[in-house]
Amino acid sequence: MNDSISEHTRNILGLKLPTDPRWVNLAEMQLEEILTDHAYCEQKAATTCISLIQKNPEKDLLVEELSPIVTEEWGHFRMVLAELKKRNLQLGRQRKDVYVNKLIDFQKKGGSPTERFLDQMLIMALIEARSCERFKRLSEGMDDEYMRKFYRKFMESEAGHYTLFINLAEHYIDKKIVRNRWAEWLKYEKELMNSAEVRGDRIH
Numbered sequence: 001m002n003d004s005i006s007e008h009t010r011n012i013l014g015l016k017l018p019t020d021p022r023w024v025n026l027a028e029m030q031l032e033e034i035l036t037d038h039a040y041c042e043q044k045a046a047t048t049c050i051s052l053i054q055k056n057p058e059k060d061l062l063v064e065e066l067s068p069i070v071t072e073e074w075g076h077f078r079m080v081l082a083e084l085k086k087r088n089l090q091l092g093r094q095r096k097d098v099y100v101n102k103l104i105d106f107q108k109k110g111g112s113p114t115e116r117f118l119d120q121m122l123i124m125a126l127i128e129a130r131s132c133e134r135f136k137r138l139s140e141g142m143d144d145e146y147m148r149k150f151y152r153k154f155m156e157s158e159a160g161h162y163t164l165f166i167n168l169a170e171h172y173i174d175k176k177i178v179r180n181r182w183a184e185w186l187k188y189e190k191e192l193m194n195s196a197e198v199r200g201d202r203i204h
């Protein structure tokens, strides 16, 4: 099973640029920082899913599929919180999320409701995909075996979420349109990752 997941996430979900290998070592040296940032990523995933339900109550499938994700993401938040507590580390304040803010810059602002909805699904898919890739790097590259296993659990969950958002997009919008826009997002994200500073206190 482990091998098949590894295979599934190998080319991570279409992402065009793998994470800089130095990042894992930097992250491992700043556990309080990385766990804090991770906790807020989970919190934001939960609140964004709640907000997507609020904005799209007429989309039955979306409401049905995202409702359990809210619970799951909040469960992830609690797992990270428990890990901080166990280590006598403090949940810090939320940091400016440069990665997500730059993705938001690329979202269509003035387009049709369908175009805006598509970008909302794809930005979520992308964040899930990159998070999954980052968790995979941590699960493979950290020195501490316990932490490797800890991050493997997150990697497995986020891989499922990435596909969920793509599938939701394709349920409501023509597949070809979804694929074309997804390709644009992947290209943009590659440039973004290429120009981003490698820092170990952030998940992204």
Ligand SMILES: [Fe+2]
Pocket: 042, 045, 072, 073, 076, 157, 158
């Ligand atoms: Fe999560």
Ligand SMILES: [Fe+2]
Pocket: 045, 073, 128, 157, 158, 161
């Ligand atoms: Fe997720």
